[in-house]
Amino acid sequence: xxxxxxxxxxxxxxxxxxxxxxxxxxxxxxxxxxxxxxxxxxxxxxxxxxxxxxxxxxxxxxxxxxxxxxxxxxxxxxxxxxxxxxxxxxxxxxxxxxxxxxxxxxxxxxxxxxxxxxxxxxxxxxxxxxxxxxxxxxxxxxxx
Numbered sequence: 001x002x003x004x005x006x007x008x009x010x011x012x013x014x015x016x017x018x019x020x021x022x023x024x025x026x027x028x029x030x031x032x033x034x035x036x037x038x039x040x041x042x043x044x045x046x047x048x049x050x051x052x053x054x055x056x057x058x059x060x061x062x063x064x065x066x067x068x069x070x071x072x073x074x075x076x077x078x079x080x081x082x083x084x085x086x087x088x089x090x091x092x093x094x095x096x097x098x099x100x101x102x103x104x105x106x107x108x109x110x111x112x113x114x115x116x117x118x119x120x121x122x123x124x125x126x127x128x129x130x131x132x133x134x135x136x137x138x139x140x141x142x143x144x
Contacts, residue, residue: 026117053096
């Protein structure tokens with residue numbers, strides 16, 4: 001790889017990081033009053049999208065974290081009233097987690113904020129450019 005290609009890769013990484021942080025800035029403002037982290041918000045989004053009780057181990061797998069970390073996240077979310085723990089009726093040793101109505105409401109608010117931030121960030125791109133960027137990012141996000 002020549003120097004020009006290396007410089008392009010470094011610049012791409014810098015710009016992608018900067019763009020990501022711009023999007024997260026809006027979410028940080030929304031999360032602050034609740035004392036939630038980005039990781040907790042992501043876990044809550046996964047639980048709200050599931051629409052049904054989820055095992056903590058399955059949540060950990062989805063988030064690609066160890067089960068103990070998922071348990072710690074759920075502890076904070078439960079304390080805040082955003083999730084509830086349930087006993088799995090099929091395996092009483094297993095704990096299920098479900099988003100509460102308060103948690104689903106927060107996720108809806110955060111989605112609105114994320115949409116507003118994204119609209120501002122991508123406003124200067126044409127529809128074709130947005131589609132191409134989406135295609136490229138999906139390609140980069142695929143599992144190797």
